[in-house]
Amino acid sequence: MATLLIRNIGLLVQAEKRPRPVVSGAEMAKLPVLPHAFLLAENDRIAAFGPMERCPERADTVLDATGRMVFPSWCDSHTHLVFAAPRDEEFVDRIRGLSYEEIARRGGGILNSARRLRQMSEDALLEGAWQRLCEVIAQGTGAIEIKSGYGLSVESELKMLRVIRRLKAISPIPIKATFLGAHAVPEEYRSRRHDYIDLIIHQMLPRVAEERLAEYCDVFCDRGFFTPQETERILQAAWQYGLKPKIHANELANSGGVQVGVANGALSVDHLECVGAEEIALLRDSPTLPVLLPVCAFFLGIPYAPARQMLDAGLPVVLASDYNPGSAPSGRMAFVVSLACIQMKMLPEEAINAATLNGARAIELEADYGSIAVGKKANLFITRPMTSLAQIPYFFGTDPIETVILNGRVWKQP
C-alpha cells in the first residue's frame, strides 16, 4: 500500500466529516475548513485527515504545507476541450465591432471550428486535447466533462467522441463525455434544418449509444441555434438511448432553454446569462442544476448570469470553465472563481463550493470527488503560501496552485 501524507496544512478546505451530495443557497456561504491539519492518502483514496496533533508519524511520501492551503481539485463540468485550432481572428473581428451572433451567421464561430475539425485527423485532435488536459490538470482540475459538437456530421461527431474516449484511457482524472451534435446547424443543412435534426436522432444518437461514446446529450438551445421544440425532440430521443440531458440554455436570449431542460429532466442547464425570476423559480423546484460560465460573459462582453439572485433563491449554483476556442479560451478554474467573486459578487466560499462539490455533482461524480472526505479520491492541490480563502479569487492574475496530487500521487510539484 502506498501512503502519502501532507503535514502542517495551514488550512484544509472543503473538509467534510459527513459528505454532502451538493450545497445550495445560503449553505454555500459556509465552507468546512480545518486549520493546522494533516491529510493522509492510502493508495488513491483519502484515508484520514484531522488536526496536526493526531498526525501519523510516517508515510511513503511526506509533503509539508506550512502556510499553505489544501483544496479538493476543481471539478469542471462544462468544457469543449477537444478542438482543432484557436479562433483568434474572430476575437479581432469582435474587437472591430462584430457580435458573436453576427460572426456565427457569417459561417464563423462554431461552424468555423467544425470546418477545421473535419479536416483534422483523430491523432492530431488527440494530441492537442491531451496538451490542454495536462494544462488544466496543472491548474488544479481533477475531474472534467468534455463535449463533442465541432463535428456536426456523423463521422466527425463520432471522431470527436472517440478522441474523448482515447483521452479517458490515458487521463489521470475522470472524464465525462457529452454528445453535442446539436451545437449548431451545419452550413450544408442551413435550408433544411429538420434534416439535420433527423440526422442527429436517427444516425448520430444510435451510433453514439452503440459505441457507448457518451454519458450525456447536450443541445445549444438558444436564439439563432436550436428552438425549445427542436431541443425537446432531441432530448427525448437521447433518453431512449440512455443519454441524460445536460444542455446549453439562455446564453444569448431568454429563449425557453431552462423550461425545456427542466421539463426533460436535464442534469444541468448551463450558461443562464439571460434568465428572469420565472426561470429561477422553475429551477428551485427541480433537481436540474444551474451551471454558470462567467469566462464566456467576460470574454464576449455579455451580461453575467445573475448568480446572487440564484443563491438568494436557494439554488445549488455550479461554476465551470466553458473552455473553448470561441468564447472562453482558458480552462483555468481559479480564474473562473475570481470572475465569480469580482464580477458576479459571489463570496469566495460560495464560489469554491460551486467549483468543487457542486461541480462534481453536475457530472455525477460527487461520491468520489469535490471535497476532502474519507474514502473519496485523493485528487487535491496545495496552494502557494496564502493566508486566507479570499486570496484565491483576489490574486486573479496568477495561478494559486503549487502542487497537484492525483490519485494519491504527486502529479506536479513546484
Next chain:
Amino acid sequence: MATLLIRNIGLLVQAEKRPRPVVSGAEMAKLPVLPHAFLLAENDRIAAFGPMERCPERADTVLDATGRMVFPSWCDSHTHLVFAAPRDEEFVDRIRGLSYEEIARRGGGILNSARRLRQMSEDALLEGAWQRLCEVIAQGTGAIEIKSGYGLSVESELKMLRVIRRLKAISPIPIKATFLGAHAVPEEYRSRRHDYIDLIIHQMLPRVAEERLAEYCDVFCDRGFFTPQETERILQAAWQYGLKPKIHANELANSGGVQVGVANGALSVDHLECVGAEEIALLRDSPTLPVLLPVCAFFLGIPYAPARQMLDAGLPVVLASDYNPGSAPSGRMAFVVSLACIQMKMLPEEAINAATLNGARAIELEADYGSIAVGKKANLFITRPMTSLAQIPYFFGTDPIETVILNGRVWKQP
C-alpha cells in the same frame, strides 16, 4: 564581449528600423514586425536584427525561437509595488456591497495600507517588494515605475522611497521612483488637511529632493482625495525641487485632474475612467500622456476608460498595471493587454504599442527601452509557441512568456 543570438524567430515584434519616441492615434494600429528573423545582442544592447538569411553563424549563447514570437519587454509606468500586505478583507467587503470610496471613508483602503506599512521595517518591505519585482519580471516586465504613498508621514514616505532606492540597486531592470505623499489625507490630519499639504510641501518634498529619492511627484487628484487646487499647490512645489508631475486623475469622478495635470506640465495623467470630450481634447493639444489602468476598472467593477475615443482623437494611449493591494492585485502586463482588447476594444497592435513603446515614454525611458532597435537595451521575452499577435490577448488565462532576457542575458528559461 558577450553575445546572445536568437534564431528562427517566428515573428519579431515592435522591430523598429528608425526608433520613434512614441506612437499616437491611428498609428497605434500599426506594429512593425519581422517574420522569420534573428536578433543579436552584444553585451547588454541589441546589436542587430533582420531576416534569417542574414543571421550570424555563432554567438556565446544561442536560442532557437521556432514557432515563437519575440517582444521587447513590457514597460509598466504605474505601479505601487512596495506595500506591506494584501487587502483581501476589503475585497470581500466590496463583494458584500461596499464601494471603494465607502471603504476609504471608513479608514480602509489606502489608509489601511498606510497603517500596516508604518509598522513594517524597511528590510521586511524590501523583501516583499523584491519578490513582487521578480514576479513581474518573470511575467515580462523590463522597465517599471514604483510609487510611494502608503507612508503618509515624513518618516514612512521616506522609508518607502528608500526601499525603492534599495530595489533600484539590486534590480536587473530600470526603476523610476515617484513620490506620492498626496495619496490620501492620513487619519490624524482629517480635520486639518491643509496642515498635511503643508507637511508634504515643507517637509517631505525637501527631504525627498535632498536625498534624491524620486524622479516624479504624484497626487491622487479625485473626489474624496485631493482637489485640483490642492494638487496644483503640491505640483508647483514639486517642480521647484526638480520633480516632474505624473498624477492620478479622474478615476472616481470627472474632477478636474486632467486640467490640473496638463496645466502643470504633467508627464502623464493616469486612470481617466471618468473623462469626457473636453478632457480628451485638452490632452490632444498637450504633451501629457494618458495612462490607462484597465485592471483597476476590472477589479473594482467601475467603468473602463474610453480608450477608443482617445485613439480616435489621436492620443498616444499608454497601458500600465497599477499593481497595488487595493484595486489591482496583479502586475501581469499580458493580462493588462488582454483587458485592453477584451474590455476596452483596443486592437492587439494598439495594446502592445501602449504597453511597450508608449509605456517607456511615460517613464522617459523610450531611448533605451520599449522596442527592438539597434542600440537599445536587450530586454526582451520569447513567447511560448504562438501563431499570431492576437493570441497574446486571446489567451488571457495563462502567461504567454517562456523565456525572459534582460541586459542581453537569459533571466528566466522554460
